[in-house]
Amino acid sequence: MKRVGTTGLVMEEPILFERSVKGRRGVSPVAHDVPKADMSALIPKRFLRSGSVSDGRFDSAVLPEISELDVVRHYTRLSQWNFGLETGFYPLGSCTMKYNPKVNEDIARLDGFTTLHPYLDESLAQGALQLMYELEKDLAEITGMDAVTLQPSAGAQGELTGLLMVAKCLRDRGESRSKILIPDTAHGTNPASSHLAGFKVVKIESGEDGCLTLESIKEAMDSDVAALMLTNPNTLGLFEHDIVEIASIVHDRGGFVFCDGANMNALMGLVRLGDLGVDVVQLNLHKTFSTPHGGGGPGSGPVAVKGGLAKYLPVPRIKKEETDGNDIYSFEYGSADSIGRLKAFYGNFAIMVRAYGYIRRCGPEGLRRVSEIAILNANYIKESLKPTFDLAHDDKPCMHEAVFSDSGLKELGVTTMDVAKRLIDYGVHPPTVYFPLVVNGAMMIEPTETESKTELDSFISAMEAIAEEAKQNPEKLLNAPTATKISRVDETRAAREPKLVWRP
Numbered sequence: 001m002k003r004v005g006t007t008g009l010v011m012e013e014p015i016l017f018e019r020s021v022k023g024r025r026g027v028s029p030v031a032h033d034v035p036k037a038d039m040s041a042l043i044p045k046r047f048l049r050s051g052s053v054s055d056g057r058f059d060s061a062v063l064p065e066i067s068e069l070d071v072v073r074h075y076t077r078l079s080q081w082n083f084g085l086e087t088g089f090y091p092l093g094s095c096t097m098k099y100n101p102k103v104n105e106d107i108a109r110l111d112g113f114t115t116l117h118p119y120l121d122e123s124l125a126q127g128a129l130q131l132m133y134e135l136e137k138d139l140a141e142i143t144g145m146d147a148v149t150l151q152p153s154a155g156a157q158g159e160l161t162g163l164l165m166v167a168k169c170l171r172d173r174g175e176s177r178s179k180i181l182i183p184d185t186a187h188g189t190n191p192a193s194s195h196l197a198g199f200k201v202v203k204i205e206s207g208e209d210g211c212l213t214l215e216s217i218k219e220a221m222d223s224d225v226a227a228l229m230l231t232n233p234n235t236l237g238l239f240e241h242d243i244v245e246i247a248s249i250v251h252d253r254g255g256f257v258f259c260d261g262a263n264m265n266a267l268m269g270l271v272r273l274g275d276l277g278v279d280v281v282q283l284n285l286h287k288t289f290s291t292p293h294g295g296g297g298p299g300s301g302p303v304a305v306k307g308g309l310a311k312y313l314p315v316p317r318i319k320k321e322e323t324d325g326n327d328i329y330s331f332e333y334g335s336a337d338s339i340g341r342l343k344a345f346y347g348n349f350a351i352m353v354r355a356y357g358y359i360r361r362c363g364p365e366g367l368r369r370v371s372e373i374a375i376l377n378a379n380y381i382k383e384s385l386k387p388t389f390d391l392a393h394d395d396k397p398c399m400h401e402a403v404f405s406d407s408g409l410k411e412l413g414v415t416t417m418d419v420a421k422r423l424i425d426y427g428v429h430p431p432t433v434y435f436p437l438v439v440n441g442a443m444m445i446e447p448t449e450t451e452s453k454t455e456l457d458s459f460i461s462a463m464e465a466i467a468e469e470a471k472q473n474p475e476k477l478l479n480a481p482t483a484t485k486i487s488r489v490d491e492t493r494a495a496r497e498p499k500l501v502w503r504p
């Protein structure tokens with residue numbers, strides 16, 4: 001039998017069904033004193049469905065019978081099983097798992113924001129409209145683009161939005177281009193969004209140094225290519241050094257340049273993508289701009305575009321007009337060229353509030369500092385670990401993340417997965433592993449700007465200790481994690497044979 005409760009910090013938690021005891025109740029409502037209605041007085045009996053809750057028709061539903069306290073303890077304990085940013089270091093590359101200042105949570109919870117109804121008359125929601133209008137302007141400034149929509153609710157939906165706009169623009173030009181060029185280091189959402197938008201994907205191989213080459217783009221760029229979809233910095237954590245020349249090749253042959261802006265944490269205040277020839281970029285407010293993420297929570301993926309694409313942005317747009325010296329904000333629905341709506345109402349508003357608070361609090365200098373320290377921290381990790389683990393690319397400075405391969409591990413009989421699992425024993429969330437796909441056994445480490453040198457040093461010494469164990473005592477890795485409630489799980493089986501139904 002599973003032991004219930006806590007032993008030190010090790011807890012066992014049976015599912016609620018396993019705790020069920022016949023007849024036990026969470027709440028005991030007072031017996032109702034309303035006489036039973038005779039439905040046949042309203043609806044002729046022959047039309048009435050037979051059976052009802054009270055005659056036991058639903059008795060076959062198996063529900064756990066437990067007390068209120070059982071339920072409270074169950075969920076409280078489960079909540080303590082979570083590992084999050086507020087528990088420890090979380091260097092999950094490509095995800096920008098950084099600490100989000102609590103003040104932005106407070107701001108997002110202000111009554112004036114939380115009690116707003118989306119159908120409220122515009123005249124009564126001027127503050128919210130102004131916030132969205134100004135956030136659009138801020139994001140346009142940060143990216144160097146001309147116009148922004150806040151509507152998409154994730155990075156991936158932002159990608160789809162941008163590609164639908166490209167498709168509409170091409171249709172208006174009377175062109176039927178069918179391909180999107182995507183580098184082999186791309187995030188999986190890039191090809192997925194391209195397919196959803198009706199395009200075919202052409203994979204472009206990165207060059208020796210991990211960046212795109214002019215040659216490969218020249219070769220692939222023909223009159224059937226709608227856009228190049230690249231990520232900058234790319235998912236090896238490297239700045240695409242030829243991006244300007246690459247953009248002009250794409251433009252010369254009538255294509256668009258889409259930049260996946262999920263890595264904006266490395267560029268704020270340093271580089272404006274719009275200055276590099278990018279036509280459309282999505283941002284992930286839940287990565288860069290102060291919304292906690294992971295676990296599939298709400299996101300926000302604004303899209304910023306250059307002027308030529310602005311008329312295709314989703315509706316409604318937010319408009320500012322001056323009347324008698326006052327700024328009046330309103331929604332504008334009537335753009336004939338718009339690709340339409342991507343999401344109910346106006347997007348995930350509370351995330352916009354956090355992003356606005358964050359941008360205003362940091363200011364231009366602060367945002368630049370965020371990116372500088374994110375880059376500094378990643379390089380500190382890269383320099384400190386490169387004697388111990390093999391870098392995934394030439395030894396040159398990285399941007400916001402450092403990527404290592406498993407090439408030094410193989411001869412020791414351990415894998416990237418073993419290192420990742422052993423890190424859990426050291427109290428660290430593993431980095432992103434086996435991505436990007438072009439690196440064998442990739443370990444992609446993104447420390448972000450919010451970690452102190454002390455924290456980075458303790459991570460580095462954990463990695464060094466694990467490398468030493470791999471040589472001296474590889475079973476430590478092969479059996480890891482051992483300090484957790486549940487040790488190594490069979491991940492394939494967990495995905496192939498999920499246990500979704502409990503049978504007594």
Ligand SMILES: *Cc1c(COP(=O)(O)O)cnc(C)c1O
Nearest residue numbers: 094154155156187189260262299
């Ligand atoms: C996270 C991420 C995405 C997708 O963003 P979601 O908000 O998760 O949809 C796309 N590209 C890159 C490089 C990312 O890191």
